[in-house]
Amino acid sequence: MSTGSNWPDNRLLLALPSSDLDRLLPELERIRCDREQILMDADSPLDHVFFPDSGVISVVALYADGRIIEMATIGREGWASAEAIFGATTSSARLLVQIPGRAAKMSRAAFTGALESMPAFRNLMYASVQAFLEQVMMSVACNGAHSLKQRLARWLLMMRDRSDDDALQITQSLLAEMLGVQRPTITNAARELEGAGLIVRGRRQVTILDRPGLVAASCECYQLVRARTAFLLPETYV
Numbered sequence: 001m002s003t004g005s006n007w008p009d010n011r012l013l014l015a016l017p018s019s020d021l022d023r024l025l026p027e028l029e030r031i032r033c034d035r036e037q038i039l040m041d042a043d044s045p046l047d048h049v050f051f052p053d054s055g056v057i058s059v060v061a062l063y064a065d066g067r068i069i070e071m072a073t074i075g076r077e078g079w080a081s082a083e084a085i086f087g088a089t090t091s092s093a094r095l096l097v098q099i100p101g102r103a104a105k106m107s108r109a110a111f112t113g114a115l116e117s118m119p120a121f122r123n124l125m126y127a128s129v130q131a132f133l134e135q136v137m138m139s140v141a142c143n144g145a146h147s148l149k150q151r152l153a154r155w156l157l158m159m160r161d162r163s164d165d166d167a168l169q170i171t172q173s174l175l176a177e178m179l180g181v182q183r184p185t186i187t188n189a190a191r192e193l194e195g196a197g198l199i200v201r202g203r204r205q206v207t208i209l210d211r212p213g214l215v216a217a218s219c220e221c222y223q224l225v226r227a228r229t230a231f232l233l234p235e236t237y238v
Helices: 018-027 082-086 108-117 119-145 148-161 172-179 183-195 211-217 221-232
Strands: 028-033 038-040 048-052 056-062 068-074 094-099 101-107 199-202 205-208
Touching: 018 028, 018 101, 018 108, 018 119, 028 048, 038 048, 048 056, 048 108, 068 094, 068 119, 068 148, 068 172, 082 108, 082 119, 101 108, 108 119, 119 148, 119 221, 148 172, 148 183, 148 205, 148 211, 148 221, 172 183, 183 199
Parallel strands: none
Antiparallel strands: 028 101, 038 094, 048 101, 056 068, 056 094, 199 205
């Protein structure tokens, strides 16, 4: 457990009444999340939940041939292992660190106890799960309705919303995996955004140069997800 005055930084936890947060602190362990680290794998025991302080965690589907495709992203506005709220004891997806950072780790037993004993915590967790599920559903619709360039712009904006920097520590290979396309395909889409002066690509990094322009290049799904998050979780809005 960290006792620093600036911890935790997760906005869900910070939205709790101070008395509830004080009760939770002994159950939280501050951990480091490294790039492409697997925090939990599909079909593994669901022993912990994670509240990111910084960085971004992707919830990904894992296929028999080794391919992975992203279903949702989670930053400091949310928490990972959402199925724990329904009593699940096995993880249904892989939790992969997209952008390195830190998180508060909590045992499933402590999480379940907090749901039962803290109404404010329980209400906040259910609202966050609804926001998470709506993000997943919107992602499914977006994949079928919009171009790869629009989807890439949306994805980069979502990463930026959950980061403290316009320079995103990601590779084009990982981008391709997350968006479910081949690397040459994602390279072409990224080149279009770069040619328009919206981003610049570097080694293991993509830097956003023009956020308003990237919003214009994205599809409406980006703003819809932001609006729903703001409605459901106004105190954690990114």
